[in-house]
Amino acid sequence: MTDITPTADALLMPKSAPRTRNMGQIIRWLLLFIGGIIMVMPIAYMISTSLKWPHEVYNVNLIPDEPTIENYTYVLEDGRFYWWFVNSIIIATITTICNLLFDSLVGYTLCKFRFPGRTIVFIAILSTLMIPTEMLVIPWYLMSQSFGWLDSYWGIMFPGLMTAFGTFLMKQFFESVPDDFIEAARIDGLNELQIWWTVAMPLVKPALAALAIFVFLGNWTAFLWPLIVTNSVDMYTIPVGLSGFGDEADVAWELIMTGAAISTIPTLVVFLIFQRFIIRGVVMAGLKG
Amino acid sequence: MANLALRKLTKSYGTTEVLHGISLDVADGEFVVFVGPSGCGKSTTLRMIAGLEETTSGIIEIGGREVNNLEPKERDIAMVFQNYAIYPHMSVKKNIAFGLRSSKMPKADKEKRIQEVAGILDMVDLLDRKPSQLSGGQRQRVAIGRAMVRDPAVFLFDEPLSNLDAQLRTQMRLEIKKLHQRVGNTIIFVTHDQVEAMTMADRIVIMKDGYIQQVGTPAEVFHKPANTFVARFIGAPSMNLLAGRIEGTIVTLDAGQNVTVPTLAPTGDGGILLGVRPDDLHPNSANPIITGTVTLREPLGSETLIYVETPSGEIIAKADGRTPPAVGETVTLGADPENLHVFDASSGQALS
Ligand SMILES: Nc1ncnc2c1ncn2[C@@H]1O[C@H](COP(=O)(O)OP(=O)(O)OP(=O)(O)O)[C@@H](O)[C@H]1O
Ligand SMILES: [Mg+2]
Numbered sequence: 001m002t003d004i005t006p007t008a009d010a011l012l013m014p015k016s017a018p019r020t021r022n023m024g025q026i027i028r029w030l031l032l033f034i035g036g037i038i039m040v041m042p043i044a045y046m047i048s049t050s051l052k053w054p055h056e057v058y059n060v061n062l063i064p065d066e067p068t069i070e071n072y073t074y075v076l077e078d079g080r081f082y083w084w085f086v087n088s089i090i091i092a093t094i095t096t097i098c099n100l101l102f103d104s105l106v107g108y109t110l111c112k113f114r115f116p117g118r119t120i121v122f123i124a125i126l127s128t129l130m131i132p133t134e135m136l137v138i139p140w141y142l143m144s145q146s147f148g149w150l151d152s153y154w155g156i157m158f159p160g161l162m163t164a165f166g167t168f169l170m171k172q173f174f175e176s177v178p179d180d181f182i183e184a185a186r187i188d189g190l191n192e193l194q195i196w197w198t199v200a201m202p203l204v205k206p207a208l209a210a211l212a213i214f215v216f217l218g219n220w221t222a223f224l225w226p227l228i229v230t231n232s233v234d235m236y237t238i239p240v241g242l243s244g245f246g247d248e249a250d251v252a253w254e255l256i257m258t259g260a261a262i263s264t265i266p267t268l269v270v271f272l273i274f275q276r277f278i279i280r281g282v283v284m285a286g287l288k289g
Numbered sequence: 290m291a292n293l294a295l296r297k298l299t300k301s302y303g304t305t306e307v308l309h310g311i312s313l314d315v316a317d318g319e320f321v322v323f324v325g326p327s328g329c330g331k332s333t334t335l336r337m338i339a340g341l342e343e344t345t346s347g348i349i350e351i352g353g354r355e356v357n358n359l360e361p362k363e364r365d366i367a368m369v370f371q372n373y374a375i376y377p378h379m380s381v382k383k384n385i386a387f388g389l390r391s392s393k394m395p396k397a398d399k400e401k402r403i404q405e406v407a408g409i410l411d412m413v414d415l416l417d418r419k420p421s422q423l424s425g426g427q428r429q430r431v432a433i434g435r436a437m438v439r440d441p442a443v444f445l446f447d448e449p450l451s452n453l454d455a456q457l458r459t460q461m462r463l464e465i466k467k468l469h470q471r472v473g474n475t476i477i478f479v480t481h482d483q484v485e486a487m488t489m490a491d492r493i494v495i496m497k498d499g500y501i502q503q504v505g506t507p508a509e510v511f512h513k514p515a516n517t518f519v520a521r522f523i524g525a526p527s528m529n530l531l532a533g534r535i536e537g538t539i540v541t542l543d544a545g546q547n548v549t550v551p552t553l554a555p556t557g558d559g560g561i562l563l564g565v566r567p568d569d570l571h572p573n574s575a576n577p578i579i580t581g582t583v584t585l586r587e588p589l590g591s592e593t594l595i596y597v598e599t600p601s602g603e604i605i606a607k608a609d610g611r612t613p614p615a616v617g618e619t620v621t622l623g624a625d626p627e628n629l630h631v632f633d634a635s636s637g638q639a640l641s
Contacts, residue, residue, distance in 0.1 A: 180374035183341050188435070189391030202378040264531030 021057060048143035050258035057253045071258040080261055083234050084241035089266065091156055091226075092219040098161040099215045100208055106162070106172030108196050112182060122171070128164045137228055144229055146254045151231045160219060166211050173207035174200060216270045220263070292317045293443055293475060295340070298347035300333050300499075308499045310347070315477065315492075320469050323479045326487040326495035326522075331479040332498075335445050338477065339368050351574065352442055362391060367436035368445040374594040375420050375430045382407075382416040406438045409471070426457045431466070436450025437472065439473030445479040449632055450485065461490060471554050483523050487511070495519050516638040520564050520630060526594065528630070529570065529604040530562040531579065535631060535640075548578050550629050553640040557633050561640070564630035567594065570606040572614055579604070583618050597622060 035175045049057060050071050052064040059065075075081050110122050140159050141150075149155035177200050186193045199206070230236055242259045245252055293315040299597050300308040308330045315321050322531055324333045335340040338349055340361035349356050356364045375534060385406060389399050407413045410430045420428055436444055446465075450458045466489050469476055487507045495502045495510060495518075498527045502522075504516040514520035514528075521527040522582070533542040540548045541564050548563065572595075581599030588594075593613035594635065595606050597620060606622045614620045631640045 022332075178374065180370045180371060180372050181376065183339075183361075184368070184374040184435075185337060185387075186341065186369050187361045187366065188387050190381060199376060 005219065027052075046260055052254055054252065054254055060158045069132050071254050075255055075258045075262065080233055080236075080241060081238075081245075081262075084236050084238045084259075085263070086151070087235065088220060088237045088263070091153060092216050093158050094153075095160050095219045096215045097210050098157075099163060100212060101168050102162040103166030103168040103211065104174075104201065104204070105196065107167045107172075108174050108200055110167070111171045111174035112177075112179070119207045129168070132225060137225060140225065141228055148223075150229060151235050153235075155229045156226050156235075156237070159225060160215075160222075163215070164211075166215065170204065170207060170212055173204045177203045198234070205277045209274040212274045213271055217267055220267055221261055269283045291475070292319075292350075292352065294348075294350040295338070296348040296350070297389040298334065298337060298349065299345045300330070300337060300342065301345045306335075306345075308337075308345075308500065311321055311354075311499075311501055313494060313501065315475060315505065318473045318619070320466075320476045320478065320489060320491045321494060321613060322478065322486040322490035322492075323496060323500075324481060324483055324522075325479060330499045331481070331496055332447055335368075335447050335477060337481050339366055339445050340364050342369075357399075365442040366445055367439055367441040367443075368447065369429075369432045369436050373420075373432040375428055375431045375451075377420050379614045380416065381412065381418050381423070381434075384420070384431050385434045385438050390433040392439065394572065402438055404433045409437070409468070410434050417485040425453055426461060429453065429461060432463075433468070437468075440472075440474070441529045442475060444474050444476045446476065448480055449478075450480070451482070458548070459486075462526075466488065466567070481485075483493075483525070487523070493523075495522060498520075505640050513639070514564075514630065515639055517562060517564070517632045520632070520639075524566055525566075526605050527604075528564045528566045528633070530564050531601040531604070532634065533561055533563050534559045535561045540631065542579065542601055544579065546579055548629070549576075550626060550631055554638065556638070557635055560634035562632045562634050563636075564632060565624045565628060567605040567607050569624045569628035570604070570622050571624070572606065572608055572620040572622055574621075574625070577621045577623040580619060580621045583614050583616050583620055586613055586616060587636055595620070 018077065018214060044062060048062050048064060051067045051069070052059075053066060053068060053070070056065060056149060104119070106125075108124075136159065142154045144150050144158075181199055181203070182195055185199045190198065221239055223243070226237045227240045227243075231287045233241070238259065241262075245256045245259060293313075295311050295313045297302055298308060298311040299306060311330075311334055312319075323334065325331055333342060337344050338351075340363075341358060344357055351364055351366065352363050376387065378430065379387065382403060386399065388552075389402065390397070394402070403416075404413070406415055410433060412427070412434065415423065415427060415431075420431065429452075432449070433466060439520050447532065449465075450461050453461060465476075465478075473632070478485075478489060490507055492504060492506055493510050494504050495517055499567060503510055504520045505513070505515075510519055510522060510523050514523065517530060531544075533540045533548075535541075535550070535553070537560065538550055538552050540550050542548065542563065551565075570578075579599050581604070582596040583595050584598050585596040586593050587596075588610065591610045593608045593610055595608050595613060597606055598635070599622075604622070606620075608614060608620075621627065633639060633640060
């Protein structure tokens with residue numbers, strides 16, 4: 001307050017009240033600020049490093065002494081990075097589409113149909129959530145080996161084409177689609193597959209969008225399995241490729257960071273495309289007011 | 290358009306039977322209302338007719354054709370749900386057109402039909418809106434439009450008005466009735482509101498606990514209730530029931546009075562319940578039945594409901610609106626003999 005004459009309000013209010021409110025606010029801002037710094041710093045360093053010359057990489061300064069885009073030209077002209085990028089795009093896109101289809105198909109079935117063994121199937125799917133990827137990698141590898149899937153797109157993708165998490169998520173969201181909609185469609189003469197596609201799916205768009213973002217990001221950043229299943233440099237995905245970027249002698253951090261910076265672009269695009277579908281309350285509008 | 294027949298329909302969920310042999314014949318173009326308390330099996334019956342629920346035993350015929358094993362879409366029916374169930378992601382027009390999806394009609398005819406239905410329901414201006422931009426009554430009309438557009442043999446309504454406020458409900462009641470007069474399809478309408486049943490139905494089916502209690506025109510179920518359940522369920526306030534015994538044409542109430550009733554064939558041991566509607570029971574009647582003290586008055590304007598404490602328990606009667614008896618006053622209530630109903634005390638069935 002710049003006004004020096006106390007107003008009626010200020011006189012009536014107990015003196016300590018505004019001060020405690022200010023203190024609370026300051027603490028809140030402070031915490032948010034610290035949180036923000038913690039989250040932004042790695043990204044800031046990533047970008048900063050990608051703009052540095054090799055000799056400056058181990059300096060902690062955030063602003064490069066001599067900023068350069070040399071790293072970007074190098075990475076973009078390097079054939080390997082181009083392939084990794086294409087591989088990652090193909091794999092993440094196909095996996096995302098498959099998850100959207102299969103997870104919602106299975107989730108819908110588990111949610112809206114009564115059949116013997118339904119609960120057991122659901123529990124079986126859920127229980128796979130408790131097994132860490134690290135444990136599954138060996139069976140996956142043996143399987144890929146005997147089927148001849150090593151070092152192929154299919155080999156990289158097959159474990160993730162359907163996920164227990166996505167199935168669970170979709171099942172929960174389909175619970176919010178009233179049975180009346182489905183029965184109305186049944187009376188209108190749609191078959192079950194048409195009902196799923198034309199009635200149920202549009203009503204869970206927000207969930208599909210969320211799932212798309214999750215799956216895309218998950219596959220875009222997946223490291224362990226692609227590292228194990230691929231052999232040839234041409235089959236690498238971005239994370240696998242970047243981890244060894246540089247020449248044989250040592251790891252070139254400035255190039256890794258440049259690749260990482262470039263590889264965030266598709267994730268931003270995916271996020272921007274799908275987040276606008278995450279609008280609440282779409283389902284309720286067709287029901288009683 | 291077609292008639293509908295239910296033959297000894299039963300339904301069990303697991304080992305519990307919830308419908309115990311429903312038989313009913315509905316004529317072509319008839320407006321039949323199923324009414325009954327919650328859980329009596331109205332919706333289940335309707336959903337079985339629609340084919341959304343399997344029949345445990347019995348036969349359903351639509352237009353003389355057994356439909357038990359047909360899919361809902363093959364039964365030539367349309368259904369309007371309590372929650373409207375119009376698709377929120379489609380415009381009004383698309384919602385209505387949805388009912389025609391599986392029809393082989395040429396596109397131009399479909400368009401014409403949609404416009405026609407929209408015209409009947411007074412929704413031509415709303416066709417491009419989304420359901421979220423409509424009021425409750427308008428949404429319900431879209432749901433009706435989607436059902437109408439196919440011109441089904443039988444319309445099924447499951448409590449379509451219960452989510453609307455009282456005023457809109459009355460209005461929609463009229464609209465549906467008018468619609469029926471106009472299109473003439475057979476209608477099965479489920480409600481638990483007896484006023485809706487009385488005002489709309491050609492015939493009322495009163496259900497309780499999975500059994501049909503009575504089937505009849507609104508006048509029949511009101512004036513000739515088949516049993517004490519129907520007698521008390523139809524009409525508000527409910528019919529008074531006074532315990533007594535019958536001997537020839539003389540009913541002796543447990544409280545002592547003698548009442549003359551029309552000649553009836555007594556069943557059982559002579560224990561009866563004498564039924565009389567508050568509407569028919571007045572002070573200062575030529576045919577006195579029972580005496581008691583007024584405990585409460587409810588003025589309704591032209592008339593006043595009086596609650597009277599009698600030796601047979603509390604009963605409700607109607608008195609004049611201008612000069613009703615005061616609280617505490619002793620009144621003698623009576624009714625014309627033709628307005629008296631006699632029920633067997635143990636079975637609850639009406640004597641005739
Ligand atoms: N899926 C089900 N499983 C087991 N019992 C059921 C099921 N659906 C309905 N019931 C039982 O069947 C009986 C009839 O139910 P129904 O829904 O037909 O009642 P209703 O007359 O429509 O009642 P309301 O006026 O409340 O809608 C009830 O006792 C109910 O508990
Ligand atoms: Mg019901």
